Amino acid sequence: MSSTDIHSQKILILDFGSQVTQLIARRIREQSVYCEIHPYNMGLEKIKAFAPQGIILSGGPSSVYDAEAPHSDAGVYELGVPVLGICYGMQLMTSQLGGKVERSDKREFGRAAMNIDDTTDLFSGLAGKEEVWMSHGDKIEQMPKGFCAIAHTDNTPAAAMKDEKRRLYAVQFHPEVVHTPKGAEILGNFVFTVCGCQPIWTMANFIETEIASIRERVGKGKVICALSGGVDSSVVAVLLHKAIGDQLQCIFVNNGLLRKGEAEKVVNLFTRHFKINLDYVEASDRFLDKLKGITDPEQKRKIIGNEFIFLFEDESKKLGEVEWLAQGTLYPDVIESVSTKGPSAVIKSHHNVGGLPDRMKMKLIEPVRELFKDEVRLLGKELGLPDEVIHRQPFPGPGLAIRCIGEISADRLEILRESDAIVLDEIRKAGLYREIWQSFAVLLPVRSVGVMGDARTYDYTIALRAVNSLDGMTADWVKLPYEVMGSISSRIINEVKGVNRVVYDISQKPPATIEWE
Numbered sequence: 001m002s003s004t005d006i007h008s009q010k011i012l013i014l015d016f017g018s019q020v021t022q023l024i025a026r027r028i029r030e031q032s033v034y035c036e037i038h039p040y041n042m043g044l045e046k047i048k049a050f051a052p053q054g055i056i057l058s059g060g061p062s063s064v065y066d067a068e069a070p071h072s073d074a075g076v077y078e079l080g081v082p083v084l085g086i087c088y089g090m091q092l093m094t095s096q097l098g099g100k101v102e103r104s105d106k107r108e109f110g111r112a113a114m115n116i117d118d119t120t121d122l123f124s125g126l127a128g129k130e131e132v133w134m135s136h137g138d139k140i141e142q143m144p145k146g147f148c149a150i151a152h153t154d155n156t157p158a159a160a161m162k163d164e165k166r167r168l169y170a171v172q173f174h175p176e177v178v179h180t181p182k183g184a185e186i187l188g189n190f191v192f193t194v195c196g197c198q199p200i201w202t203m204a205n206f207i208e209t210e211i212a213s214i215r216e217r218v219g220k221g222k223v224i225c226a227l228s229g230g231v232d233s234s235v236v237a238v239l240l241h242k243a244i245g246d247q248l249q250c251i252f253v254n255n256g257l258l259r260k261g262e263a264e265k266v267v268n269l270f271t272r273h274f275k276i277n278l279d280y281v282e283a284s285d286r287f288l289d290k291l292k293g294i295t296d297p298e299q300k301r302k303i304i305g306n307e308f309i310f311l312f313e314d315e316s317k318k319l320g321e322v323e324w325l326a327q328g329t330l331y332p333d334v335i336e337s338v339s340t341k342g343p344s345a346v347i348k349s350h351h352n353v354g355g356l357p358d359r360m361k362m363k364l365i366e367p368v369r370e371l372f373k374d375e376v377r378l379l380g381k382e383l384g385l386p387d388e389v390i391h392r393q394p395f396p397g398p399g400l401a402i403r404c405i406g407e408i409s410a411d412r413l414e415i416l417r418e419s420d421a422i423v424l425d426e427i428r429k430a431g432l433y434r435e436i437w438q439s440f441a442v443l444l445p446v447r448s449v450g451v452m453g454d455a456r457t458y459d460y461t462i463a464l465r466a467v468n469s470l471d472g473m474t475a476d477w478v479k480l481p482y483e484v485m486g487s488i489s490s491r492i493i494n495e496v497k498g499v500n501r502v503v504y505d506i507s508q509k510p511p512a513t514i515e516w517e
């Protein structure tokens, strides 16, 4: 093991269903302290076993006085570990420790000016007045015994409170959102000053620890990694290669649904630059044959997902006994599967190599399952991956199939692939590529009339989609400059045979989704 055990210090966040709980984790990790989010009802024994240096109770939509209000084990206040309650977390702490919470007649939503009455610990280094973000309709009517207010607003006499002896702290505002400019400092004060953590959770330490743990688990065994050239699987591949060298076998599948030039780029980078064992599997016909005549989006997704599985089974048989499968599972995937919100409706079956291990009976290696996307990007940088890969916009596993609305054929895919290349080229030229979460073309089955060189055309329509998002869960369309839209449109219509019209998709997610299928 490495000299610094990066998990020796950690903060536990108990989630009460706030939309911004993930941001608490982000703000703490950014300060090089490890933390994990768990559901609010995590048992006390489990909490003790986790051995956190501090516990944070998140916000949430409920009111503590409701019959159904979520409660965590009140034993958390007796562990001798500092606790910070945020919004609902403050209200819960108040009610569990004998104070009073009531519905307020003056709700506070948005920015508020907060007067700080005590700058010794939680607000150390802050001015007398700071801007904070409030979002609550309940208020602390009476603080529990032992507590004193350490900040107030015009509306809220106890905007923050503490019981210094028991090291219990609470804030009514949200320090985790950017609209609280000093929020990160406040969380830093809690983590460093109150909990006594050290900033040891760095990417360099992370790599060292992961490499040691991968070596220990895998021994002399072989590992297969499905590599798409996207950030997640690329980072996993390079990390594994550092740990176990030639015991790693990557598999890259050309399913005929890739973007222009993609296959060449991926193969080049990994075989020439990183010298990683890479099986390039040309499977375009196999996928496109199965997709012939299929127009239903879910059917397309299922066919592609299944075909990936069959193909990996075939490939792994060729490699003999392979015990391990590496995946690029990220932390949001993990959090979502344990969220307090309960099972959500299936909107789309995301093609998922996650279906693979059960059937193949392989054991999983998921080195980035603790990380957020931008942390994976930092890791990629630390591992020496080129910027081009690190900042690549996400590309879905089913690829162009779910952007080719209606029937998929080699001809229609070619129209889409060429149009997509133009979109990305123009977006890059305008210097917008990195600022945008995803930008791409969608080929519609709609044909319309045009006139080109005095002749009538009856051709397809391309929809242009560009969205910004933090995590793909919600998204907004990008206000692209008119000139950029103009040049994309005229280049596609002029250069791609079969298209005579370009439209721009101006829908948000929700209610729309990012991909059209």
Ligand SMILES: Nc1ncnc2c1ncn2[C@@H]1O[C@H](COP(=O)(O)OP(=O)(O)OP(=O)(O)O)[C@@H](O)[C@H]1O
Binding pocket: 225, 226, 227, 228, 229, 230, 231, 232, 233, 234, 251, 252, 253, 254, 255, 327, 328, 353, 392, 393, 394, 395, 396, 397
């Ligand atoms: N063409 C492919 N060949 C081999 N594996 C693939 C291919 N496409 C997808 N996969 C596998 O499916 C996983 C999920 O794809 P996903 O798009 O979510 O992640 P990614 O491609 O690694 O990163 P990004 O989200 O940035 O595109 C990948 O990590 C990879 O293991």
Ligand SMILES: O=c1[nH]c(=O)c2[nH+]cn([C@@H]3O[C@H](COP(=O)(O)O)[C@@H](O)[C@H]3O)c2[nH]1
Binding pocket: 301, 348, 349, 350, 351, 352, 394, 395, 396, 397, 398, 438, 472, 473, 509, 512, 513, 514, 515, 516, 517
């Ligand atoms: O690996 C993937 N396999 C899939 O089947 C898949 N479907 C959507 N996406 C990506 O997920 C994000 C959200 O997409 P939607 O708003 O369309 O659901 C966006 O970033 C999409 O590109 C996928 N990624």
Ligand SMILES: NC(=O)CC[C@H](N)C(=O)O
Binding pocket: 018, 058, 059, 060, 061, 062, 063, 086, 087, 088, 089, 135, 136, 137, 138, 139
């Ligand atoms: N953001 C929150 O945690 C809100 C908590 C509580 N429901 C209130 O409105 O006061």
Ligand SMILES: [Mg+2]
Binding pocket: 228, 230, 394, 395, 396, 397
């Ligand atoms: Mg991808």
